[in-house]
Amino acid sequence: MLTEPKTLYKLMCLYMLKQVNFPLTNAQLTDFFLEHEYTTYFTLQQVLNELLEAGLVRTHANHNSTRYEITREGEETLEFFGKNISQAIVADMDQYLKDNRFRIRNEAGVLADYYKSTSQDFVVHMEIREGKSTLLELSLSVPDREQAEAMCAQWQSKSPEVYSYLMKTLVSGE
Numbered sequence: 001m002l003t004e005p006k007t008l009y010k011l012m013c014l015y016m017l018k019q020v021n022f023p024l025t026n027a028q029l030t031d032f033f034l035e036h037e038y039t040t041y042f043t044l045q046q047v048l049n050e051l052l053e054a055g056l057v058r059t060h061a062n063h064n065s066t067r068y069e070i071t072r073e074g075e076e077t078l079e080f081f082g083k084n085i086s087q088a089i090v091a092d093m094d095q096y097l098k099d100n101r102f103r104i105r106n107e108a109g110v111l112a113d114y115y116k117s118t119s120q121d122f123v124v125h126m127e128i129r130e131g132k133s134t135l136l137e138l139s140l141s142v143p144d145r146e147q148a149e150a151m152c153a154q155w156q157s158k159s160p161e162v163y164s165y166l167m168k169t170l171v172s173g174e
Contacts, residue, residue, distance in 0.1 A: 009039055009047045011085050014056060014070055014078040016093055020104070022129065023060055023067035028104055032096050038089075062113035112155035114148035117141065122148040126155045128163055136163050 016032065017024060026048065033044050048068065051057045056074035060067045070078070097104070109129040117123050121141050128136040136159075142148050 005039065006043065006047055006050070008085065008089075009033070009044065010051055010056070011078065011081055012038070012089060012093065013047060013051060013068070014074050015082060015085060015090070016097065017057060017068060017070035018075060018078055019093070019097055022105065022109065023069040024104065025107060026066045026068065028100075028107065029068065032093070036092055036096070062111065107156070110156050110159045112152035114142075114145075114152055116145075124148050124151045126151070126159070128159055136166070138162075 012033075013029060016029065026045075029048070030041060030044055033039050034041060039047075048057070051068075051074070052059060054073075056071055056077055057068045058071055060069065111127045111129065112124065114122050114124045121143050122145055124140050124142055124147075126136075126138045126140075127134055140151070142151065
């Protein structure tokens with residue numbers, strides 16, 4: 001059994017990232033650790049930074065979230081040391097992922113970000129992903145940051161409607 005709690009938290013993060021076929025957000029990892037009272041928010045952020053510095057995870061960041069993905073080195077580390085995670089903790093993580101799989105997948109699969117273009121307007125880039133496959137990728141130019149931020153904020157809830165509309169319109173030829 002592990003005597004250093006932070007080492008256990010690192011292995012737990014690696015385990016959760018290995019169990020899904022898409023990156024998990026900082027909020028999703030935090031939700032699990034805080035909901036089950038394993039550690040504090042600040043300790044978890046330190047653990048995630050140490051995993052990143054060690055090359056065991058990589059991040060994908062945008063304006064409103066950071067997503068974590070396990071690296072090959074992280075998988076190898078988990079393979080060697082994963083047996084040090086107790087069965088009770090593994091059961092907690094598996095149950096959390098099972099209970100929240102649809103919410104987690106939807107949150108991880110709907111992405112929106114924006115950047116300032118060379119012509120001084122803003123480009124909003126939105127995606128819908130299924131696992132590692134991209135189902136829809138859309139970039140729109142808007143005149144100001146406020147509109148870009150509003151579009152990013154709405155994308156999570158409106159993306160199914162937009163996707164459905166595009167599919168229906170493009171497939172039916174209307």
